Amino acid sequence: MFRHPPLHRIIARLAALVTALVLLTAAPTLVGAPAQAREDTGTSTRTASKLPVRFGVATLNLKKGMRVAGMRHDIGRVLDGDASVIGFQERLFSRKALRASLPKSWTLLMPHGPTGTDDNPIAFDKDVWKLEKTWSALLTGKTWRRQSGQVAHDQYGVVAVLRHRRTGHTIRAVSFHLPNHLHNRRTGGPNYGNLAGVQAMWRMASRIRDLENGARPAHQFVAMCDCNVTENRDLTDDLVKGRITKPLRLETNYSGRKGGSGIDYVMAERGSEFRIDSFEMYRRLVTDHPGIVATFRRAR
Known part of the structure; x- marks a missing residue:
């Protein structure tokens, strides 16, 4: 049973x-x-979830008259350093050629309005960054003379507000080119023999400060420049260290410490979630300047 x-x-x-x-x-x-x-x-x-997130920002001075093949070569070199944002200097009447030199996933932002001595465009990788806002900025007017003795035309830059697609980190980026012969390397201060150039530099520094001060607190200010001042000989408060980096609390790659031209910089606001952790200098370029790529990493 x-x-x-x-x-x-x-x-x-x-x-x-x-x-x-x-x-x-x-x-x-x-x-x-x-x-x-x-x-x-x-x-x-x-x-x-705690893996470090990084991104690269480059500054690249391209000689006037460079052809697409040369620009493509130089841009490729800084892309080897994982740059996803590039600030250019010395580009004039070159919108079409510069676009043709960039990878397909990249966007080029050129200043609108009158073409000046230096139109300082910014390019970025759309797969990494989303463009939130952009506008042209007059950096200085007809203020200084070059070697030719001619008064230079207005200089424009483009401001780009970019949000990182992975982290949500937002930067306000601008590229600019300071006047030639404004640095007295013997005294470490301004070259008053080129007073017009020095005064133009001061006005441009004021404009850069305005652009930084107008950024939202959550947006990191980033600048890329051919500053025409050697970092390790900039000894006064009248040039880049005293007029731009010091009052705006910007850190920089300080390319002069490793030789080279020592005048090309990537700068970034210190009080931010991301800081410049390292940088690389790329030589053997068609242009006569090294390409600088600064790597930003999340601050610990």
Whole structure:
């Protein structure tokens, strides 16, 4: 004769079955796994969420008259350094050629309005950054003379507000080119023999400060320039260190420390979630300046 199991055994089996079903529903990948494996899985998830995020910003002075092949070569060199934003200097009447020199995923932002001595465009990788806002900025008017003795035309820059697609970090970027022969390397201060150039530099520095001060607190100000001032000989408060980097609390790659031209810089606001962690200088270019790529990493 068949006998039913005692009621307490039936209840115990049902409780065990319910417990197993709950475990399978809550964590199917962990049931039956050793304790060490479960611990490792949790650790790897936490580690992945804390992986450092970085991005590269480059400054590249391209000689006037460069053809597409030369620009494409030089741009490719700084792209080797993982640059996703490039600030150009000394580009004039070159919108079509410069666009043709960039990868397909990149966007070129050229200043609108009158073409000046230096139209300082910015290019960025659309796969990395989303453009939130852009506008042209007059950096200085007809203020200084070059070697030809002619009064220079107005200089324009373009301002780009870019949001990083992965992190949401937003930068306000601008590229600019300071006048030639404004630095007295013997005294470390202004070259008052080129007073018009020095005064133009001061006005441009004021304009850069206005652009930084107008940025939202959550937006990091980033500048790329051919500053025409050697970093390790800039000894006064009347040039780049005193008029731009010091009052705006900008850190920079300070390319002069590793030789080279020592006048091309990437600058960034210090009080930000991301800081300049390192930089590379790229030589053997068609242009007569090295390409500088500064790597930004999340501050610890």
